[in-house]
Amino acid sequence: MECIFWGMVAGCAGLVLFLVKLATTIWWKPLQMKRFFEAQGIRGPPYSLFYGNTTDISRMISEQKSKLMPLSHDILPRVLPHYHQWSRAYGQDFIFWFGHHARLVVPHPELIKEICSTKFGNFIKPPVNPLSRQLVGQGIVGLTGEKWAQRRKIINPAFHMDLLKGMIPTIVQSSANMLDKWSKLVLSGASEIEVQKEFHDLTADIIARTAFGSSFTEGKHIFDMQGNQMILTAELFRSVYIPGFRFLPTTKNRQRWNLEKEIRRSLRQVIDARKKTSEMEKTGGYGADLLCLMMSQSKEQGRVNVTSNASLSTEEIIDECKTFYFAGHETTSVLLAWSIILLGIHQDWQEQGRREVLEICGRNNYPDADCLSRLKIVGMIINEALRLYPPAVSLPRQACESMKLGRLSIPAGTQLELPILAIHHDPALWGNDANEFNPGRFGEGIAKAAKHPMAFMPFGTGPTICVGLNFALLEAKLVLAMILQKNSFVTSPSYTHAPMLLVTLKPQYGAQIIFHPLD
Numbered sequence: 025m026e027c028i029f030w031g032m033v034a035g036c037a038g039l040v041l042f043l044v045k046l047a048t049t050i051w052w053k054p055l056q057m058k059r060f061f062e063a064q065g066i067r068g069p070p071y072s073l074f075y076g077n078t079t080d081i082s083r084m085i086s087e088q089k090s091k092l093m094p095l096s097h098d099i100l101p102r103v104l105p106h107y108h109q110w111s112r113a114y115g116q117d118f119i120f121w122f123g124h125h126a127r128l129v130v131p132h133p134e135l136i137k138e139i140c141s142t143k144f145g146n147f148i149k150p151p152v153n154p155l156s157r158q159l160v161g162q163g164i165v166g167l168t169g170e171k172w173a174q175r176r177k178i179i180n181p182a183f184h185m186d187l188l189k190g191m192i193p194t195i196v197q198s199s200a201n202m203l204d205k206w207s208k209l210v211l212s213g214a215s216e217i218e219v220q221k222e223f224h225d226l227t228a229d230i231i232a233r234t235a236f237g238s239s240f241t242e243g244k245h246i247f248d249m250q251g252n253q254m255i256l257t258a259e260l261f262r263s264v265y266i267p268g269f270r271f272l273p274t275t276k277n278r279q280r281w282n283l284e285k286e287i288r289r290s291l292r293q294v295i296d297a298r299k300k301t302s303e304m305e306k307t308g309g310y311g312a313d314l315l316c317l318m319m320s321q322s323k324e325q326g327r328v329n330v331t332s333n334a335s336l337s338t339e340e341i342i343d344e345c346k347t348f349y350f351a352g353h354e355t356t357s358v359l360l361a362w363s364i365i366l367l368g369i370h371q372d373w374q375e376q377g378r379r380e381v382l383e384i385c386g387r388n389n390y391p392d393a394d395c396l397s398r399l400k401i402v403g404m405i406i407n408e409a410l411r412l413y414p415p416a417v418s419l420p421r422q423a424c425e426s427m428k429l430g431r432l433s434i435p436a437g438t439q440l441e442l443p444i445l446a447i448h449h450d451p452a453l454w455g456n457d458a459n460e461f462n463p464g465r466f467g468e469g470i471a472k473a474a475k476h477p478m479a480f481m482p483f484g485t486g487p488t489i490c491v492g493l494n495f496a497l498l499e500a501k502l503v504l505a506m507i508l509q510k511n512s513f514v515t516s517p518s519y520t521h522a523p524m525l526l527v528t529l530k531p532q533y534g535a536q537i538i539f540h541p542l543d
């Protein structure tokens with residue numbers, strides 16, 4: 025009996041300690057954090073136990089997705105309704121609650137420069153729902169600190185401009201195939217083309233060929249699976265993770281497990297096939313693409329510096345393949361879709377871009393590296409599309425230690441929200457025409473386009489700026505130039521303007537465009 029008694033005492037004590045710790049985490053610490061920021065003049069929406077404001081955010085976004093909006097580039101109220109409403113209620117500087125974590129909104133370019141550059145290393149990417157990591161695995165997008173630096177060092181050489189220029193013929197061929205397909209559709213009487221899907225397939229084909237040496241047809245199974253994985257992942261970004269939930273055999277969890285298993289199996293087959301080809305041809309290498317670069321750094325290939333930290337296991341290579349299969353085509357495809365939608369609406373800028381392309385490249389010659397470097401107006405159009413419709417609408421960060429940020433004291437562990445979309449549409453930075461399509465604002469370069477040189481950051485900023493930035497811009501510029509060279513187009517009357525955030529910012533109902541081949 026005595027053993028049972030003391031066992032019950034120990035059990036009760038453990039339960040009490042657990043409840044105290046839980047109450048401290050979900051009630052006492054948030055209360056202290058709320059008072060700490062209120063003392064500095066920072067307020068925000070009320071905190072709710074467990075979920076914070078995540079249910080409010082999901083509700084607001086769902087409400088906006090169910091509504092139609094006018095054909096306007098003032099998209100902040102629809103895409104980030106919580107930011108729009110709370111910044112009006114509490115001021116530009118406010119906090120909201122992601123679960124029990126306070127998240128401070130930082131909409132000031134000068135402070136963002138401090139976060140991402142001046143104090144780089146003091147702010148890291150905050151922890152995310154473990155299930156959402158499946159989209160890019162443990163690739164460079166999800167790494168921090170020394171692991172991120174090592175991976176970046178390995179991958180950077182794949183995006184040197186000289187290497188990218190060598191990819192132009194591949195991009196041209198894939199784009200020409202797409203344009204030939206469009207011409208046949210128009211000649212057969214097609215009234216419009218849904219370009220969002222077309223650009224998704226095109227950029228998938230390009231990234232498959234340039235990064236993995238295969239065609240879209242060969243990689244289609246992987247792309248389809250990652251598309252399904254993206255939909256399942258998008259549901260997690262605005263939800264609070266409950267510890268242990270990822271192990272529960274729910275319907276969606278089982279879908280996530282099966283997709284992850286099949287994607288990794290398929291990528292492992294791609295890697296094994298490249299190894300076998302290299303062994304059969306006895307070339308001593310794997311090829312001249314991103315996969316080749318990563319395989320040459322493999323820990324498992326008997327390299328001379330296999331003990332170096334700058335080496336990758338097969339599973340790490342798979343993680344980076346997942347990253348580039350997704351990010352390498354998703355970002356560029358939505359950029360191209362918005363660019364065509366904008367030019368379909370704004371015919372004057374479409375004509376200016378076409379005149380430049382025909383003057384520099386001619387009507388029958390595909391653009392080359394020299395032509396692309398001289399296409400100033402096309403570059404301005406792309407930058408304005410990125411400003412109005414950036415693929416990523418915000419950047420999250422987390423303070424590693426207590427520090428000063430501007431006038432504010434920031435406790436360790438505070439999460440920060442850098443609202444890219446809001447900054448890109450801020451009249452105080454871009455002028456009264458901030459919600460209008462005006463590529464001319466980039467006529468003197470990015471640094472002079474706004475009142476602050478850090479006001480434009482569609483690919484992030486600082487040392488962690490997107491490693492594939494130059495590849496995405498080169499690809500978009502080349503594809504857009506080829507379309508302008510061969511076609512005029514207008515946005516179809518059936519197009520419904522409904523920007524929607526699904527990991528990236530994309531048209532909710534597609535992008536329907538009417539094309540007319542040039543004589």
